Amino acid sequence: MSSLVSLVYGESETRPQFYSRKEKSLGVLCSNFLGLYNGDCAGTSTVGLDDAANRLGVERRRMYDVVNILESIGVVARKAKNQYTWKGLEEIPRCLEQLKKDGLKENFNSAGSCSSARVCHRKSVSNENQCGGLLSLNTGGEANHLASLRKNNKSDKSLALLSQNFIKLFLCSNVDMILLDNAAKALPGDADDETTLRTKVRRLYDVANVFSSLNLIEKIRHSESGKPAYRWLGWKGKLKNGFDTASEINEPKKRVFGSDITNYNSKRNKTNSVVGWKSSKETSVRMHNKLVDLEHEYDENELKQHPRHKSTGIDFGPFAPVSVLKARDAAFKNVKQVQDMESLASTYRPQYHNQATKL
DNA sequence: GATTCCCGCCACTTA
């Protein structure tokens, strides 16, 4: 029992250190990873997976999650076994641009579904996609690490491609707000199978947490259903002192959890409370319609089952941006304070390490 | 009770 307590409380702590999911979230890990390689280790061109895991005090498995998602937006590129090339945050806008181009060119979500997203990614596997490292990696001996996945159909479900397709939902349809459930349905895969959907939603939470930590998206709440939705913010960040300052740049705009929305475009509410338009390119119409259909379908069912009072706006959910930002800022500060890598590792390890696995 | 998402099992690939 005492050992169990120490697992939870931390052996070196005099005060109980309660387990907190937020501190171990992929978003926080991502922030720390970026802080490490974009800040303290700026200039480092090669990222060793084991090294990163050690420095950040996490299991290697978690690094795969973060790195795969970051690879999907060009921040890193797989170089060799256990090694990634650090491309940098400045790759993000270029990658987003490319993703948008690809998505539009390949008519992402043609025929009102995302079946073509599968086509899109297959093309990507064939190295037609130029984005970052994920789809055009292939430097040196590492020919195409997705090729192996393709063999066993793994790439169809890879986190990296899910990430890219999630982004394409925003970029290619020009919706700026998507219900997570609907994103899962709209993305490639069996949308009728409950288990498949649930799994996809789990993965989308992973992806969304990382993207949220990058300030590419923000989590909000569908005002009527209370269901989670994500709003596209786009890449606004620029580096300052080696750090992504997107959070700082956007900080004034952030709303406190539960507060009223002031910058919400009322026009969006007119047609649909969740899906809004920025423009209306023909290619985007199909996806828009699909998402709108999903929303209508969802809203009708929801209202039938759970009649609600009319809401005046959007409520932020439990993933309150401010709290996340606080956690992130704290993490960044933490990273900044540590000058040498040795102390960095010891600083971070307790935060992530699952002590239970050390038994 | 529903939502969120960490955790680690395990199948598969690679060296």
Next chain:
DNA sequence: TAAGTGGCGGGAATC
């Protein structure tokens, strides 16, 4: 054959 990779879903934290 050991090590690397990452899909997957159980189940606990959180709302």
